[in-house]
Amino acid sequence: xxxxxxxxxxxxxxxxxxxxxxxxxxxxxxxxxxxHRVAPDTTPRQTELDQQAVLRESLEGDPEAHEExxxxxSYRVAGLSDSDFRKLxxxxxxxxxxxxxxxxxREQARAALHxxxxxxxxxxxxxxxxxxxxxxxxxxxxPVIKPAxxxxxxRRKDVLGYASAKPQEGGSGATVVLLRKTR
Numbered sequence: 015x016x017x018x019x020x021x022x023x024x025x026x027x028x029x030x031x032x033x034x035x036x037x038x039x040x041x042x043x044x045x046x047x048x049x050h051r052v053a054p055d056t057t058p059r060q061t062e063l064d065q066q067a068v069l070r071e072s073l074e075g076d077p078e079a080h081e082e083x084x085x086x087x088s089y090r091v092a093g094l095s096d097s098d099f100r101k102l103x104x105x106x107x108x109x110x111x112x113x114x115x116x117x118x119x120r121e122q123a124r125a126a127l128h129x130x131x132x133x134x135x136x137x138x139x140x141x142x143x144x145x146x147x148x149x150x151x152x153x154x155x156x157p158v159i160k161p162a163x164x165x166x167x168x169r170r171k172d173v174l175g176y177a178s179a180k181p182q183e184g185g186s187g188a189t190v191v192l193l194r195k196t197r
Contacts, residue, residue: 064120064158086178086186087164094174094192102192105180107141109190110134114145115159123159127166131193135172138196143179148187160187167191 090099101107113130115123127144134142144167149157167173172194179188 060119067120068158068162087160087189088175088177089164089168089173090175091173098192099175099177102141102175102190103177105183105190107190107192109141109143109183110139111137112143112145112188115163116145116147118159120158120162123162124166127163131170131172131191135193135196140193140195142191142193143183143188144191145184145188148185163189 088103090102111130111134113126115126118126123146130142130144144163146159146163147157149160164176167176167189174192174194176189176191178186179190183190
């Protein structure tokens with residue numbers, strides 16, 4: 015008897031469905047048209063933004079704050095003695111930490127450098143190395159990170175001076191920084 019109920023129930027469901035949808039016909043099969051896709055813009059926006067930021071910073075900064083010569087970058091505050099500055103340029107201070115900024119864009123490099131220097135000062139480090147590269151793979155406008163690092167360091171009150179590293183330490187692709195003593 016239960017099998018009969020199931021059959022009757024199925025028949026009732028089918029008749030209800032046919033009465034509700036009896037006049038419905040399937041749509042004819044047509045070839046679907048794919049949506050038109052626009053190719054992404056290939057303009058290197060981040061490169062343009064970095065170059066604009068470098069130009070803006072160079073106009074804001076003090077052009078005499080650091081100098082680059084055949085020997086590389088160098089800078090010192092007025093209170094740094096001649097002997098300490100010579101030691102810094104010769105690489106006589108012991109390097110206590112270093113950071114490599116290769117592969118970072120300008121904003122990432124700024125954040126990484128700020129965090130690195132804060133960490134170095136917290137640890138009481140006096141001499142650190144920043145590897146920024148020489149900008150050999152930069153566009154015709156020149157290096158981006160190297161001059162930016164020089165400007166950032168010049169603006170910091172905890173930096174007594176900096177100079178390009180010795181050739182075996184990275185040469186003009188790295189900068190050795192002398193930090194103020196922490197109390």
